[in-house]
Amino acid sequence: MEKKIECGIVYDLLPNYIEHVTNEYSNKFIENHLNTCEECKKLYDNLNNEMNTNSSTKAEINFFKKYKKHLNILKIIIGVILIIGIALTVNTIRKVKILDNAQNKISEYINSSNYYIKSTTYENNVETIVETYKKDNVILQKITQNSQEGTSSLINYSNNETTNTYINNGDSKIAILDVKNPIMATDIENWTYTQSKKECIASAFMCSIKSEKLNGINCYKITNFYPAQKFMPDFNDFYFYIDKETGLMIKNSKDGETNYEYKFNVVTDKDLIEPNINEYIVQENS
Ligand SMILES: [Zn+2]
Numbered sequence: 541m542e543k544k545i546e547c548g549i550v551y552d553l554l555p556n557y558i559e560h561v562t563n564e565y566s567n568k569f570i571e572n573h574l575n576t577c578e579e580c581k582k583l584y585d586n587l588n589n590e591m592n593t594n595s596s597t598k599a600e601i602n603f604f605k606k607y608k609k610h611l612n613i614l615k616i617i618i619g620v621i622l623i624i625g626i627a628l629t630v631n632t633i634r635k636v637k638i639l640d641n642a643q644n645k646i647s648e649y650i651n652s653s654n655y656y657i658k659s660t661t662y663e664n665n666v667e668t669i670v671e672t673y674k675k676d677n678v679i680l681q682k683i684t685q686n687s688q689e690g691t692s693s694l695i696n697y698s699n700n701e702t703t704n705t706y707i708n709n710g711d712s713k714i715a716i717l718d719v720k721n722p723i724m725a726t727d728i729e730n731w732t733y734t735q736s737k738k739e740c741i742a743s744a745f746m747c748s749i750k751s752e753k754l755n756g757i758n759c760y761k762i763t764n765f766y767p768a769q770k771f772m773p774d775f776n777d778f779y780f781y782i783d784k785e786t787g788l789m790i791k792n793s794k795d796g797e798t799n800y801e802y803k804f805n806v807v808t809d810k811d812l813i814e815p816n817i818n819e820y821i822v823q824e825n826s
Pocket residue numbers: 543546547550573577578579580
């Protein structure tokens with residue numbers, strides 16, 4: 541075959557040869573020609589280089605396209621996680637601040653030596669009212685229970701050393717005097733108190749705090765305050781209200797529903813007068 545014609549055939553076949561789509565007879569023909577024709581060999585080398593670069597660039601572009609797509613999805617996922625994380629953190633910080641604030645406010649009252657607390661609880665059609673008068677070391681506590689069966693009351697009078705108890709169940713009045721263990725005062729409960737900062741953050745993270753008005757008082761309603769509460773069915777939906785102004789707890793869902801009223805520095809000696817002992821049968825204190 542004339543060389544020019546061979547070159548023309550090889551020239552036509554080269555692209556297919558490089559992409560390995562020529563048959564083995566053509567391959568042999570091309571390879572034989574390339575071994576003898578420098579011009580076509582050069583052409584082959586150039587074409588081969590060019591086509592390989594092209595295909596590798598294409599693969600690279602595809603790879604980057606895919607990579608970019610994945611990167612965008614990843615960016616969106618990270619963005620969503622970040623937003624949720626930031627929202628949770630901001631909300632937790634808000635709650636830590638509220639709890640911290642409540643603790644600071646209540647500390648003004650918690651060590652008061654002169655206060656009156658009234659708690660009212662309704663449970664199973666029984667109303668229980670506990671009134672505590674505290675002035676220095678003297679505590680008078682009156683517990684009244686109203687039910688369909690009637691009213692009964694119990695009065696504890698306690699100084700630092702002894703307690704006198706007066707029981708009136710409607711039919712009889714009994715007094716037990718000079719019991720050596722003084723009763724504990726009904727302390728001003730601080731349920732927003734946590735042992736440590738860690739616990740405070742854990743509580744803040746878990747609990748929900750909402751602003752609500754209760755009997756005209758601006759309150760925070762706090763639910764799920766105790767992290768462990770989530771796992772105790774008895775405590776489900778357990779909540780309490782604190783007065784925004786004072787930090788004092790004014791309602792909770794312990795034992796039904798209990799409401800609290802407080803007065804400070806108004807208890808006088810008159811509030812601490814024991815019942816008339818002559819009306820009571822004194823029972824021996826054994
Ligand atoms: Zn040639």
